[in-house]
Amino acid sequence: MRAVRIDRFGGPEVLNVVEVPDVEAGPEEVLVRVVASSVNPVDGKTREGAIGEGTPPLPMTLGWDVAGVVVDPGSSGLGVGERVIAMSHQLESGRGTWADLVALPASAVAAAPTALGLVDAATVPLAGLTASQTLDWLGITGGERLLVTGAAGAVGVLALQIARARGARVDALVSRPEQAQVVRGHGAEQVVLEPTALEERRYDAVFDTFGAFVTDAVADGGRYASIATQRGPVPDLSGRGVRTTVNQVREDGAGLADLAGLIDRGALRPRVEAVFGLHQVRAAAERFARGGLNGRIVLSL
Numbered sequence: 366m367r368a369v370r371i372d373r374f375g376g377p378e379v380l381n382v383v384e385v386p387d388v389e390a391g392p393e394e395v396l397v398r399v400v401a402s403s404v405n406p407v408d409g410k411t412r413e414g415a416i417g418e419g420t421p422p423l424p425m426t427l428g429w430d431v432a433g434v435v436v437d438p439g440s441s442g443l444g445v446g447e448r449v450i451a452m453s454h455q456l457e458s459g460r461g462t463w464a465d466l467v468a469l470p471a472s473a474v475a476a477a478p479t480a481l482g483l484v485d486a487a488t489v490p491l492a493g494l495t496a497s498q499t500l501d502w503l504g505i506t507g508g509e510r511l512l513v514t515g516a517a518g519a520v521g522v523l524a525l526q527i528a529r530a531r532g533a534r535v536d537a538l539v540s541r542p543e544q545a546q547v548v549r550g551h552g553a554e555q556v557v558l559e560p561t562a563l564e565e566r567r568y569d570a571v572f573d574t575f576g577a578f579v580t581d582a583v584a585d586g587g588r589y590a591s592i593a594t595q596r597g598p599v600p601d602l603s604g605r606g607v608r609t610t611v612n613q614v615r616e617d618g619a620g621l622a623d624l625a626g627l628i629d630r631g632a633l634r635p636r637v638e639a640v641f642g643l644h645q646v647r648a649a650a651e652r653f654a655r656g657g658l659n660g661r662i663v664l665s666l
């Protein structure tokens with residue numbers, strides 16, 4: 366089978382498509398033929414060696430997202446040929462998904478949404494689970510007011526929609542005027558381009574996707590979650606009764622099934638910027654690094 370491997374850290378030029386032995390499913394695992402995956406910020410950081418402690422040993426296969434079909438369902442109850450989505454925590458397991466085949470714990474796999482093709486579905490697992498698990502930590506309830514920073518990004522735009530589906534009123538901090546239009550289209554109310562335009566103490570909760578640390582915006586007694594691990598901890602706000610965290614995504618097939626349900630009900634729409642073949646993985650990584658994206662870069666196998 367083909368796999369995208371690196372045997373040293375560096376820029377897109379260290380990405381190589383190589384032939385490796387087929388993987389097989391172990392106990393409690395599902396073997397999936399990957400049809401599409403996507404390029405996430407963590408893939409670039411891992412490739413560059415910027416993760417530091419906890420990076421899997423070289424050589425390693427990159428990639429977290431999976432949209433594909435079941436080859437060997439093991440004891441999962443899934444059917445051979447069934448369309449599935451999954452997230453592989455590549456940093457914890459070293460199990461990269463930019464490969465023709467991947468064996469995953471059955472508990473990490475869910476049936477794919479029926480309303481989307483697998484190319485679009487491949488953008489959902491990592492970004493969607495990060496969004497939903499962080500919203501779970503924030504404990505957003507109907508009628509509460511949430512701020513999402515980086516709300517037009519891959520995680521942000523899904524967090525915005527999931528929070529709306531949970532009944533929250535959502536405002537957005539974005540970086541470009543065209544992003545304001547996008548997030549309004551997904552139900553954001555107030556949209557600002559500058560942190561200085563945020564009203565102080567307005568929000569029951571803040572979901573900070575890029576480490577903006579706009580801590581004045583959260584109400585006393587509120588909640589503030591960042592996912593920008595590289596930016597370090599959120600400043601201590603315990604003096605104002607604000608709970609804080611830097612949330613870390615976990616593999617979660619049941620969570621993916623919930624996301625698939627939201628997609629099939631029309632409540633969640635992922636965004637694709639461009640699709641590259643696996644052999645174009647260096648070009649895909651270069652496009653990702655240039656930025657200015659309006660959706661995910663997908664790798665089609």
Ligand SMILES: NC(=O)c1ccc[n+]([C@@H]2O[C@H](COP(=O)([O-])OP(=O)(O)OC[C@H]3O[C@@H](n4cnc5c(N)ncnc54)[C@H](OP(=O)(O)O)[C@@H]3O)[C@@H](O)[C@H]2O)c1
Pocket residue numbers: 405406407491492495514515516517518519520521538539540541574575591592593594611612613614656657658
């Ligand atoms: N902790 C975890 O488990 C976890 C899981 C997933 C992701 N992450 C991390 O979370 C971050 C976001 O991930 P993502 O996949 O959503 O990335 P993304 O698609 O690149 O989105 C980031 C968004 O933030 C915006 N942004 C960046 N700097 C900004 C600024 N100064 N002002 C306003 N907006 C700004 C970007 O706008 P532009 O496009 O204009 O730059 C983009 O819309 C990444 O650092 C990623 O590594 C962490």
